[in-house]
Amino acid sequence: MNSKEIDFTQLIQNNQGIVHKVCRIYTDTQEEHEDLFQEIVLQLWKSFDSFKGDSKFSTWMYRVGLNTAITLIRKKSKSIPVTSIDSTNFSHLKSQEYDEVQEERLKLLNSSIKKLNDVERALVLLYLEELPYKEIAETMGITEVNARVKMNRAKEKLKEMMNPSYARK
Structure with missing residues (x-):
């Protein structure tokens, strides 16, 4: 692994709760959650070079995660139900x-x-x-x-x- 991959992996591990929260708000099942999680991490990796540090990493991560989730939800048929925040988010x-x-x-x-x-x-x-x-x-x-x-x-x-x-x- 090169230093970029190591940095990215560390940042994802330290902030993965953000991605899980976004996934919970937009999915119904564990399978959907896992698929969306992978897609968000992929999009984060693809756009990692664009993160310049102008904002906090968590802010950027929320932005990419929410945009990815919303884009995927809008692409799916409107007949597929979309969930929101799991009650654990209200702990x-x-x-x-x-x-x-x-x-x-x-x-x-x-x-x-x-x-x-x-x-x-x-x-x-x-x-x-x-x-x-x-x-x-x-x-x-x-x-x-x-x-x-x-x-x-x-x-x-x-x-x-x-x-x-x-x-x-």
Whole structure:
């Protein structure tokens, strides 16, 4: 292995959680998750030379991962269901003790996120990762103001979907 391959392998090993999070938000099965993981790593490798260090590696990695996932999802037939964030992504929202009400709210949030469009799901993932809006904007390739506006709209959609009266519509 040359030094570029060694550097790349080390960076992927240290940051593979990012790729897994992106995979969880856009896949339903373990097989799909593994396929998407491989495709994202391939795209990261292909574009590794383009990483100049202007942003954090994790920001660049999210950007490539999300763009790869969204591109693949859009290429597939609309009849294939697309998933969103697995409840494990919300672990920082859970208390240490099991709370049935909290668990139900997390399930409702998860199912509501599944109904968002690809871009909104990506925004919500980055937001739940507690990234600052500046980094979310960089990752998504939009302005910080646009990231805030889009996130506020996504939050409003989620609030509406999580409202019990929404189910009756």
